[in-house]
Amino acid sequence: MGPGDRLVTDAVRRCGPWPAVLAVTAVAGAAGELAVPYLVGRTLDLLLDRSPGAASALTLCAGVLAVVVLCESLGGWAKGASSAYAAARLRLGVLRHVLGVGRAATRRFPEGDLVTRAGLNAEEAGRAPETVTGALALLVPTVGALIALTLIHPLLTLTLGVGIVLIVFVLRAFLRATTVISGGYQEVQGEIAARLVDALDGARTIAAAGTAGQEARRVLAPLPRLRAHGMALWRANATAGVQSGLVIPLVEVAVLAAGGLMLAAGRLSVGDLYAAARYAALGAALSTSLGHIGGLARARAAAARVADVLTLPPVRHGTRALPPGPGTVEFRDVAVDGLTVGDLTIPGGTVTAVVGRSGSGKSLLAALAGRLADPGRGDVLLDGVPLRELTHAGLRRAIGYAFERPVLVGDTVGEAIAAVPGSQTVREAATAARADAFVRRLPDGYDTPLDETPMSGGERQRLGLARAFAQGERLLVLDDATSSLDTVTEREVSRALTGDPRGRTRLIAAHRLATAARADQVVWLEEGRVRGTGPHDVLWRDPDYRAVFQEGRS
Known part of the structure; x- marks a missing residue:
């Protein structure tokens, strides 16, 4: 049978x-x-x-x-x-x-x-x-x-x-x-x-x-x-x-x-x-x-x-909880689907920008950090615990994820940001993502039905960012999540990220020079491998690194 x-x-x-x-x-x-x-x-x-x-x-x-x-x-x-x-x-x-x-x-x-x-x-x-x-x-x-x-x-x-x-x-x-x-x-x-x-x-x-x-x-x-x-x-x-x-x-x-x-x-x-x-x-x-x-x-x-x-195997989760920690992310001998990361550490509480030309593996590295993908080899750890061993609830509570094209889920704008739309966390997250102002202009504010809320690509991205801010307690992963924002709004959001009062670790798949310049460290990917890591101003001395931004092909 x-x-x-x-x-x-x-x-x-x-x-x-x-x-x-x-x-x-x-x-x-x-x-x-x-x-x-x-x-x-x-x-x-x-x-x-x-x-x-x-x-x-x-x-x-x-x-x-x-x-x-x-x-x-x-x-x-x-x-x-x-x-x-x-x-x-x-x-x-x-x-x-x-x-x-x-x-x-x-x-x-x-x-x-x-x-x-x-x-x-x-x-x-x-x-x-x-x-x-x-x-x-x-x-x-x-x-x-x-x-x-x-x-x-x-x-x-x-x-x-x-x-x-x-x-x-x-x-x-x-x-x-x-x-x-x-x-x-x-x-x-x-x-x-x-x-x-x-x-x-x-x-x-x-x-x-x-x-x-x-x-x-x-x-x-x-x-x-x-x-x-x-x-x-x-x-x-x-x-x-x-x-x-x-x-x-x-x-x-x-x-x-x-x-x-x-x-x-x-x-x-x-x-x-x-x-x-x-x-x-x-x-x-x-x-x-x-x-x-x-x-x-x-x-x-x-x-x-x-x-x-x-018959597709579902993602399996473990039973461990996270110990107290700053949100340090470690890649240990990691490789998957044409991307070789090897050993890489993202210190807790820092801002790390991932840059590279199109197809270099930026989104895949971000997916590994947020456990939207599992490595074929090696492990990704958060504060010393492999992501595979965390409970589903603990994993999603610890990591907030924002995408280039976020899908908003919920009956109202507030529910699209967090499950408890009336909480103070929702407003704080929306403010940090520079979404609070346009949400307040809606007929019912945060209670406005989502399907009755016309939004531009930038406004949708800001709600996606707000959702990540409201959810992630230790790590924020942003996969090109500010690409639709105008320059002024992107600069304001970047300031909110770099000056996060909660001290969360931030990993940003970036395509803008300003984002890389404001990061504590940069992970430079080329052809599915880590070409270099370090501060932006140090990497900038390499003409190949400068070419990533000058050619506009990140």
Whole structure:
């Protein structure tokens, strides 16, 4: 059993009470359907014999039919509820897992593809309880029909059994083929979504360059493959439908022929022959499960794509707490993904600027310091404790992180800065990030809903900085987090950083000369290695170091 099938099984098993409701209604409805042919046949015999019990038998038939209708209604309602419950549970699980994995998730899967897997594919996989229960429910009338025909005459059972074996072979081949084709179809859907997200992310650049037509063609380039998979699905359905459709009348004719011969020989009554015909139709109704089998195939294929995401290893955290300390960061023989840091110490309470040309590894070094990435070799320590060994809460409380393009999370502007928006810490952090003035101009200040707050790139960066100031107790990591600020605001923020009254360690991935000049020390990266460390004025004597800023390529 593969990961996708295990996920389907888990979705059915852990879907609350709905699979039980589906099973009960399916079994009760199937039992009612099995009873109807017998009851109708018995009633027919009583009516032909003018028996006084015919009226009671007719009433019983109506009652059983009412039960069947009720079970079908409840089953339809339970199907929708089970699918919604399973899909919601899968989506929540994927979302939590992706957030727990962190950057590794987007390195493995494009963002648009991740959205497709967490959304469309999770919904498709969430239909597993409905499809599995529906397919299994069709076995009840099939098995019941075989038993009932055995009670009428074993020869009729043998005739129906041969037809059922043929139907099972058709369904098995259909399930295998449709699972593969559905997987290909869903893969192309994810590819188109990934291209679309990339295009939307660069919408301004595309509009400015006048390349909308070319970009549309690039996004829709996989459509022919999507069409090919869709046509293959249609052909598989049509082929299986024709094959199973041919078996049903053949089975019914064979049962009727055998029953007719026995009726002529006086071994069956007219009611028995009618019941046998109905039971043959019920038994062959297994072929009508093509819809359920197709749904199961799509659920299996979708579950396999969801399971690919869930197999990504999440970031593991330890159980240790930080001892008292100044916030000293140590890199010990660190190397990862083309960046070799080796041994490097950032003294507690100091400001360290990381400079280098584009692609030199500035953002990766910052990510290592904030444990948004783990080294492939070596360890990163904060006050003597490896970051891997810290608890999740302790790690995030100790380190504040600000990005070039911060994503603001929360219902209000205040919540985007800290979980307790009314606290004094929020205002102090906003003031340090030079965000307090524009926040106060908003209609409701810090209580203004975030989605009703139009912000420039610089204002958004200032809120991201405020969030880092409010969160980090020992270390602030700024990854190009002042790039959208004007010169005056950037200078004011830099003063707040260099003169932090709380004495926190500050690590800044910098691209401006002024930022490096104000730092206590500079870490100079070149081609994925530490080229030099020391004060800015000392490194400035090296013409290669000066070229980093003079060429404007940091």
